[in-house]
Amino acid sequence: MPGLEDLYREIILDHYRAPRNRGELPVPPAHRAEGFNPLCGDEVILYLDVDDGTVTDIRTAGQGCSISQASTSMMSAAVKGKPVEEARRLIRAFKSLMSIHESTLEGGGADGDGDGGYPDEADDVRLGDLEALQGVVKFPVRIKCATLAWNTLQQGLDESVGAAS
């Protein structure tokens, strides 16, 4: 049976206690995206400055459990200053990290997103500190907490690119 230390790794607690990039950005030019997990009430609000194909700045707000808020903080640190395409690769890699293990736990099978490109992509992208979150997959009900920030980022990038074109 997985223990608490699998879930609450030190780096996760550090991001929870001292979240990076908290705050707001003026809208516009920033784009505001909001993610909500109706099951537990976790809320993630992102402010994204996307300029010339790069996430030039990001700020986060919202409230929720340690996993959702640490994941938000770690995500913001990982994508800040990165090209949008790299941010998208990170999103895919992170969701793959969650879904591969999830399907392994469930006894194999395709990942839930039905995107055959994920596993290869995951190998190519360095997740670094984000890999600390992989312990979450041992606690299936908490996976949504970890992916909330990433789904919100994906939605925000889609919307801000859509608004710019």
Place this chain on the structure above:
Amino acid sequence: MTPPTLDVARIQADFPILKRQVHGKRLVYLDSASSSQKPIQVLDAMDRIYRESYANVHRGVYTIAEESTAAYEAARAKTATLLGGDTSEIVFTKNVTEAINLVAYSWARANLREGDAVVVTEMEHHANVVPWHILSEERGIELRWIPLTDDFGLDLTDLDRLLDGARLLCVTAASNVLGTLNDVRPLADAAHAAGALVLVDAAQAVPHMPVDVRAWDADFVGFTGHKMLGPSGVGGLWARADLLDAMPPFLGGGEMIRDVTTEGFTTNEVPWKFEAGTPPIAEAVGLGAAIDYLQAIGLDAVRAHERQLTQCALDALDARFGDRMTIYGPRDVDRRGSAISFLFGDIHAHDISQVVDEEGVCVRAGHHCAKPLMRALGVVATTRASFYVYNDEDDVDALVDALARAEDFFGFVG
């Protein structure tokens, strides 16, 4: 007079699940407000009907069909006795949610018109909110809300105005979040004086205290089996016989008919008019066994036990955590049931629940299907511990110790 007491050690021995361990720790089950555990008497009754007498009800004329039907109908009679109603006034549903939806789809759609008002309270479970939202969107029914007082009761200051033009008052007898017990009778009197009927969500009351639907002077009362030591899949609606007689059917199908032709159908008598299809037979039998169990130990004794244990828990939480814990619910145990919802420092409810699980302690985290209430309280999620017949002061100690572990773990309770 000494209050009736429960022999908790003896009761615990009746619940097989309490013998298991989680993470190497004794299982401390503090989520009975969500769903209760089941005694061996209920498990045996369900096993026995499947092994010895199972057949569909109200169909066959053979021996085991007769036995199955008798067992199913005996459960209805036991339910009626428990609630103080007549047997023909008990409609089995799958839970309170279905019971309230039955009222919304049958009685309300036959009787409410655009502009009619339905009054609900801010402390209702979604089961007693969303059916009325649906009706409001469909029919233009006006939803009016009874607000909360600062001490977690219902603010009845504007009750007369809220009831003016109302056709139905929907109120929970006991809040699943706050623990608050609502005094149903005066609300029913006020509603009736205004020409409105009263629907009581008794999901959190029937398992925990004596209930008498006639003393409440209620018109509709929903209850569920799985919170009162019975199985999931069976609950019910008690409604006044004249209302049930006049109400159109809800679900159509087998059992609920008297006759069906190519042109149409006529309905069966109540309560079967509302029980389309093969009902949850073994589940009803299990519910009957649960009622036998509760009545044998005595609902007065259940209430006294929970009242005492709730006081013990409130005192223990106060003593150990003081201002670091905010409890959302009345402090006076005469005004509350055993569900205790709280915020604990900065620790999110899900993190608390996760950490105390490591100690074998099961508590609920989240919005408890009462988001209008959570908004009124200004919180997103709370942790909830709730007590029942098989809990004792050792469980309170286990809760407090596990919460202390959560505080240590997160280390920055503010």
